[in-house]
Amino acid sequence: MPMPAWSAPPADWAKVPVHTVKLFYPGQASYDWVRSPAHRRADKRVKAGEPCMSCHEGEEDELGKTIVKGGRLEPTPIAGKVGSIDLKVQAAHDAKNLYLRFEWKTQMDRAGQMHDYMLYDGEKWAFVGGPRSKDKVRTGAEPPLYEDRLAIMIDDGKIPLFKHQGCWLSCHNGMRDMPDEATKAQVQAHALLGGALKQTDVRKYLPNTRTAEMAGWDKTKPAEEIAKLKAAGEFVDLMQWRGARSNPVGMADDGYVLEYRLFDAGKGPFSWNVDRKTMTPKFMFDASKVGLKAITMDDIGSAAKPHAIIREENAVAYDPKAGWKKGDVLPGRILSRADASGSAADNADAWGTWKDGTWTLLWTRKLDTGHPEDDKILKAGGVYTVGFAVHDDNVTTRFHHVSFPLTLSVGAGGTIPAVTVP
Numbered sequence: 445m446p447m448p449a450w451s452a453p454p455a456d457w458a459k460v461p462v463h464t465v466k467l468f469y470p471g472q473a474s475y476d477w478v479r480s481p482a483h484r485r486a487d488k489r490v491k492a493g494e495p496c497m498s499c500h501e502g503e504e505d506e507l508g509k510t511i512v513k514g515g516r517l518e519p520t521p522i523a524g525k526v527g528s529i530d531l532k533v534q535a536a537h538d539a540k541n542l543y544l545r546f547e548w549k550t551q552m553d554r555a556g557q558m559h560d561y562m563l564y565d566g567e568k569w570a571f572v573g574g575p576r577s578k579d580k581v582r583t584g585a586e587p588p589l590y591e592d593r594l595a596i597m598i599d600d601g602k603i604p605l606f607k608h609q610g611c612w613l614s615c616h617n618g619m620r621d622m623p624d625e626a627t628k629a630q631v632q633a634h635a636l637l638g639g640a641l642k643q644t645d646v647r648k649y650l651p652n653t654r655t656a657e658m659a660g661w662d663k664t665k666p667a668e669e670i671a672k673l674k675a676a677g678e679f680v681d682l683m684q685w686r687g688a689r690s691n692p693v694g695m696a697d698d699g700y701v702l703e704y705r706l707f708d709a710g711k712g713p714f715s716w717n718v719d720r721k722t723m724t725p726k727f728m729f730d731a732s733k734v735g736l737k738a739i740t741m742d743d744i745g746s747a748a749k750p751h752a753i754i755r756e757e758n759a760v761a762y763d764p765k766a767g768w769k770k771g772d773v774l775p776g777r778i779l780s781r782a783d784a785s786g787s788a789a790d791n792a793d794a795w796g797t798w799k800d801g802t803w804t805l806l807w808t809r810k811l812d813t814g815h816p817e818d819d820k821i822l823k824a825g826g827v828y829t830v831g832f833a834v835h836d837d838n839v840t841t842r843f844h845h846v847s848f849p850l851t852l853s854v855g856a857g858g859t860i861p862a863v864t865v866p
């Protein structure tokens with residue numbers, strides 16, 4: 445696929461400094477936990493706004509190694525997981541764009557680019573596999589199948605504590621896979637989250653959207669007040685590059701965190717490829733283009749076989765009479781770069797390649813996306829707080845590796861100064 449015309453990343457990345465960022469496994473160390481007496485003698489200082497790094501600088505490997513094994517912060521460890529990941533980050537910018545290059549080693553011996561696959565059992569289609577945290581995957585009844593991801597959170601100072609405590613402002617008890625996880629019924633009964641937002645679980649949110657510093661997930665401010673916070677830019681930008689759901693079309697998604705983890709306005713790169721009424725796929729592979737209408741479980745990881753259905757490239761409408769055989773597999777998601785639009789389609793230049801156990805990801809982000817209502821607008825000379833996360837080896841939710849907050853500048857200063865290129 446050709447690079448968009450506006451993209452001009454550095455001609456020689458070897459000339460751009462490499463910053464190694466330590467990502468560690470946080471388990472259930474939530475906003476609530478770091479403010480609780482269990483965080484011995486640190487709770488009051490965290491509440492007062494002290495940066496995590498003032499006590500934990502250089503401790504990432506140690507923290508990750510301890511937590512990932514299981515214990516008070518990880519009740520359901522995943523065997524064999526590493527405690528930390530070295531994320532290599534390079535940054536450059538010109539008058540229009542921020543250019544990021546990432547490199548990290550994966551634990552799996554293939555690219556994590558399969559997600560929500562559907563398997564035909566001879567009579568019907570059903571989802572197959574899932575993240576390693578899922579019960580049926582833990583017992584071996586289903587295979588681990590989940591995409592790799594790299595996420596970036598950005599704040600421009602509108603959330604003052606983010607600079608010091610980063611992602612820990614967004615991670616709370618009550619969320620999916622966290623302590624005191626809200627039930628589906630509880631969320632559905634909640635006027636704002638279940639009613640207006642039509643959600644069935646709790647995801648990331650910022651404390652400014654709740655009625656008090658330590659109020660629970662359900663103590664939301666009125667919708668009008670949250671709308672005012674959004675208009676004032678009091679959200680953080682959250683963008684995720686996804687191995688299965690965005691990378692095959694050279695994109696990353698675009699979202700933000702405020703009262704929930706929400707997508708920007710418009711249409712992102714992925715949609716469901718499943719008709720929920722009939723539980724059949726909506727599209728299949730176009731055999732005239734890729735030589736097959738479906739893949740099999742054995743094809744997973746094969747570079748010779750397609751792994752994503754792309755509307756404008758290799759898809760045709762699903763034909764129920766195409767002679768489906770037991771063992772046929774189709775992606776349960778349909779991707780499209782052509783159909784992506786609006787603010788949700790801002791990250792239209794994010795290309796990852798996996799080789800010999802390493803992802804290399806080149807990501808261009810417009811400094812000014814033109815969508816200040818749900819993006820952070822970056823300016824030459826600006827210094828921003830960023831947090832990075834990697835979901836590696838078939839995991840979702842808390843089973844990722846995260847960074848303490850760092851600063852990225854467009855020009856000079858901060859932990860990661862983006863080099864100015866012509």
Ligand code: HEC
Nearest residue numbers: 473478483484486489490494495496499507510517609612
């Ligand atoms: C005032 C110093 C201080 C600050 C600030 C602080 N911590 Fe801690 N933290 C500690 C100490 C001391 C321990 C070890 C307590 C223990 O072993 O029980 C600890 C333990 C932890 C642990 C548990 C490690 C384990 O082995 O179980 C995590 C996770 C953690 N801190 C995360 C954070 C995060 C995230 C922040 C910022 C939001 C933060 N800390 C801010 C002092 C601090």
